[in-house]
Amino acid sequence: MARFAALTLGVATYTTLGPSVLWCTALVTGRATALATVAPTARVNARTAHGLAA
DSSP states (O other), rough: OOOHHHHHHHHHHHHHOHHHHHHHHHHHHHHHHHHHHHHHHHHHHHHTTTTTOO
């Protein structure tokens, strides 16, 4: 369902606002996702540094 919604939103953005807006939105979304993935790395490493979680 989410895939269909994303596809519909992408097509609507492309047809109404143009491809440059679609690609810029994809770039911003990708960077935000990468940041959200990398940001908690230090906290996770600190919590699992005791060696018991191996």
